[in-house]
Amino acid sequence: MRNRLKEEIVISGVGCSRFGDLLETPGLKGLSLQEVTANAVREALDDAGLSGQDLDAVYVGNAMVHSSQLPGTYSQLSKWIGAELKSGVHFDAQCSTTNVGAALAAMSIASGVYDTVLVVGFETTRTKVKGFSPYEREALQHKETWLWTDMAVNQAYGVPQGYDIFSTYNGLVALGYCRKYGLSIEDYDKGMFELCRTRRLHGSMNPKANIQQTMEDKASELGFSSSYEMWQSDEVNPFVAWPSRLMSLVTIADGASAMVLTRADIARANKSQPVQLKGFGISYRDLPWYDEDPTLWDFDRRSATQAMEMADIKATDINYLHTHDCSHISGICTAEMIGYLPSGKGLAAARDGELRYDGKRPMSTHGGRHAFGHAWAASAGSDTYEAVLQMRGMAGKRQIPKRPEISVIHTHGYAMIGTTIVLGGV
Amino acid sequence: MRNRLKEEIVISGVGCSRFGDLLETPGLKGLSLQEVTANAVREALDDAGLSGQDLDAVYVGNAMVHSSQLPGTYSQLSKWIGAELKSGVHFDAQCSTTNVGAALAAMSIASGVYDTVLVVGFETTRTKVKGFSPYEREALQHKETWLWTDMAVNQAYGVPQGYDIFSTYNGLVALGYCRKYGLSIEDYDKGMFELCRTRRLHGSMNPKANIQQTMEDKASELGFSSSYEMWQSDEVNPFVAWPSRLMSLVTIADGASAMVLTRADIARANKSQPVQLKGFGISYRDLPWYDEDPTLWDFDRRSATQAMEMADIKATDINYLHTHDCSHISGICTAEMIGYLPSGKGLAAARDGELRYDGKRPMSTHGGRHAFGHAWAASAGSDTYEAVLQMRGMAGKRQIPKRPEISVIHTHGYAMIGTTIVLGGV
Amino acid sequence: MDTTVTSTSQSAIELYYKGLEEGKLKARRCKDCGEHTFPPTGCCAHCGGWSLDWVDLSGKGTLLFATHNISPACHPRFEPIAPYVYGHICLDEGIIVQAIVQGVKATPEDLNQLFQRGQTPVEADILRMDDLPVLAFRIIR
Amino acid sequence: MDTTVTSTSQSAIELYYKGLEEGKLKARRCKDCGEHTFPPTGCCAHCGGWSLDWVDLSGKGTLLFATHNISPACHPRFEPIAPYVYGHICLDEGIIVQAIVQGVKATPEDLNQLFQRGQTPVEADILRMDDLPVLAFRIIR
Ligand SMILES: [Zn+2]
Numbered sequence A, B: 001m002r003n004r005l006k007e008e009i010v011i012s013g014v015g016c017s018r019f020g021d022l023l024e025t026p027g028l029k030g031l032s033l034q035e036v037t038a039n040a041v042r043e044a045l046d047d048a049g050l051s052g053q054d055l056d057a058v059y060v061g062n063a064m065v066h067s068s069q070l071p072g073t074y075s076q077l078s079k080w081i082g083a084e085l086k087s088g089v090h091f092d093a094q095c096s097t098t099n100v101g102a103a104l105a106a107m108s109i110a111s112g113v114y115d116t117v118l119v120v121g122f123e124t125t126r127t128k129v130k131g132f133s134p135y136e137r138e139a140l141q142h143k144e145t146w147l148w149t150d151m152a153v154n155q156a157y158g159v160p161q162g163y164d165i166f167s168t169y170n171g172l173v174a175l176g177y178c179r180k181y182g183l184s185i186e187d188y189d190k191g192m193f194e195l196c197r198t199r200r201l202h203g204s205m206n207p208k209a210n211i212q213q214t215m216e217d218k219a220s221e222l223g224f225s226s227s228y229e230m231w232q233s234d235e236v237n238p239f240v241a242w243p244s245r246l247m248s249l250v251t252i253a254d255g256a257s258a259m260v261l262t263r264a265d266i267a268r269a270n271k272s273q274p275v276q277l278k279g280f281g282i283s284y285r286d287l288p289w290y291d292e293d294p295t296l297w298d299f300d301r302r303s304a305t306q307a308m309e310m311a312d313i314k315a316t317d318i319n320y321l322h323t324h325d326c327s328h329i330s331g332i333c334t335a336e337m338i339g340y341l342p343s344g345k346g347l348a349a350a351r352d353g354e355l356r357y358d359g360k361r362p363m364s365t366h367g368g369r370h371a372f373g374h375a376w377a378a379s380a381g382s383d384t385y386e387a388v389l390q391m392r393g394m395a396g397k398r399q400i401p402k403r404p405e406i407s408v409i410h411t412h413g414y415a416m417i418g419t420t421i422v423l424g425g426v
Numbered sequence C, D: 001m002d003t004t005v006t007s008t009s010q011s012a013i014e015l016y017y018k019g020l021e022e023g024k025l026k027a028r029r030c031k032d033c034g035e036h037t038f039p040p041t042g043c044c045a046h047c048g049g050w051s052l053d054w055v056d057l058s059g060k061g062t063l064l065f066a067t068h069n070i071s072p073a074c075h076p077r078f079e080p081i082a083p084y085v086y087g088h089i090c091l092d093e094g095i096i097v098q099a100i101v102q103g104v105k106a107t108p109e110d111l112n113q114l115f116q117r118g119q120t121p122v123e124a125d126i127l128r129m130d131d132l133p134v135l136a137f138r139i140i141r
């Protein structure tokens, strides 16, 4: 692999829906999945100063077709976004989808074929089509969500033999982390509390987040004397994969995100400030995702190394980082592997407030997978959306005081594809 | 769109399974979908003189996840083909999948990022996973196949209001063709018979075809005095969308195909003769697929024009053509639009034997969608496989006497994405 | 950039089917280019503009071609009426639609007769399936 | 190029589960690089080679870490036994597997005790679910 893009590629427009529930969340309720997605596309196109007619290609991603019942998205979305007769494809890399799409789009432009490509991701993890209705939806049962999501995990030998996302992606990693760095289970639990508190603080500052309530407000609503007392409550926050608790996990959502990629040399007349896609790296591995040491994921290391080499940056150049935090401890391991946080010190950094939007090492300022929520194929785009807002100084209350010049976004696509992209100023 | 590839890209290896039924067809029966797919990949890798370890990226396509229950294919296939820790994505363009994958792979190489990419497509339209078994399968009901396939068609206003593939894709096009060229319904029917007879002749010469029985052998097996008598039998060959009959359609299949793409300059040491991917074009449109004239499909015209412009060829340069022939009359319209057959003369060409492997205008020598069979995401790869065999002079009994120098392959991905690729010698 | 949440509204898809229930063909007309988008979406299919009015179509048009489909139907909703006639129609507003055609038998003979007759005027005649109203047309004799 | 059809054979997946039924852990060993591929496929996971022998593993190994999962289980097959203990195991042949661990209660107390104890020898103890034998392990006291 030569790992170089022959042309400078920029993200010239970004859009993202609120993450929530198509049956109840303001901004989503009452709309079809096509319309929620089109609204995210409209925001991205407006941001880039374009219409659907200006695109050469449209790459649309969706992971769980069992709930969306919307394959063939290139054509099914086309009239909703004014982009018929373009080139396109339907694709997914599960929860890395939108950023893998950014890589595919960048390569298709740098190859000399297309000039401007729209990347879209949408997902419904909380609602599904009701019967054969063209517009009615109904709630998804938690078990359906996981059964269909886990279809992306080894169907020959993983899922049939008791694979469980919470154990593999959370509990075992937590134990490996504690053993490796001599952390006590109590300190681990406290660290997870601090991390969740930070993420929920960010969510409370983000009008598009799935959860906009701080840990403190939730504790007082439920009558706890402190948020840490709530954290330790087996009822509110049970162990789902000991020693990891419920609130160290993802919250599921319906949602959509979109971005426009184009050549840097034709984006100068852009409506908003374009951001360069300086590098990307993608690497997958089937189960087991790690060898003896559950904190060391080789495919993540490869994806980050490729992206940072393509972008020609070092870890010390990174001003803002998002790592996939479906599992909070896995997100910390990735941040330490990348070198954004010192090895074994991630939870201490959370405790000291360093990971806050106003801290020294800001991370996941949109709220991360727990507070912003997780809509599989739309989520990587929501991370990129947040990074672009931060780099433009348009992140509102949660704006990082000194605008990041280099942002790195890492995501995990089930099961498992590590994806890292590097964004920089133009 | 600049529509130029900055580097010469070749297909250096191709592979294809037999098309048939995982429950009963020799070569497929008893194997898992992973293994059927891995066998096609193995053939392509052997052809290119590579192992899975030599790849930079793996793009895997599958359209109907309801029957395959195998999303996240990049990782789920990785151990079956010896290609872990690579870059990858899952993608589909329904029945254009593998050739859209070739375009994505070519662009990712020409961009300067990857050197060698594997494209894979697999599909099960006749069998599905049985219960929760990791290896047992059961027959798919015809109605399930179409319900799940038609999910790729406009779910807001098309399918809910009575859209039907046979009417839209066959009967209406046939009537438009007859009206436009003053063809009688009787002559249309006779032309369709001749076309099917040619396709089945090709299938009978192809050990990988779904149907390997000629029309003549089938007629005599069923006790008809002639194959045309069988053709006109309402029992054997009923009208499915008047004036089109059952045998003017696709036959469904399970199957897999694969191809290796790489830079022309590093493929010189290839085991087999590489074939250049000289051009491609992709264009989609939602329903209605055509305006007043059902024989004129603008997205197909765009896809063919883009591909031929990128390849810098004219219609008269084409030595071998495959057009998507799920619907035989649609395939003829496309061939006439491309200029390989004179307008309104396609059925006469079929009658005169011109479309046979040994005719002046050979088409679909593997047997086409009717005789070779159709396994959605694997089919475009089977067309490319056939073209590469023909160009290398390795197509056995059905070898075109003068090896084609320029081959053009057109496919329709539901619903609807026209895809054209142009292959030439290196 | 607008980081606020897009305001809630009703789905165009739902509005369309509610319209059919009342016998109306709801469409959009673009404020920029004046073209119709039918069935309705939130974006002009012609110019990509996002400013659209709601209008009702006349429901009158010309049947260009009619074929039939198989029985049982591909979709469970239409099993009760399959095989049915399906037509390629140009509405008076210049919009191409494909829809079920009522009042003609799905036999080669009747379809052939219709084909020989050529273009035929039709008007909307909403079909009421168990769970959904469906846009269909009827030949005006 | 070989245009003949690959000969029929039995699925490695089926052979694996049939092996489990007899209490055997079926694996492949590469003729090129000598490494194990487990669970079995038709291709060496290490070098990409396609020439593989069938071998049986010892079923002995070391439990590195053990956690638990939730109830009800994500997959219907495991509802009857959820919550269950799930472990990260290194087999004596150097192969990492994750599997259900039997004989330990899925409580924070027992899991903590196991964690404090550190690495623990285990051996395969096939679990027989209604529809499928499942590779599981048991701690050797
Ligand atoms: Zn307009």
Ligand SMILES: [Zn+2]
Pocket: D030, D031, D032, D033, D034, D035, D044, D045, D046, D047, D048, D049
């Ligand atoms: Zn080996």
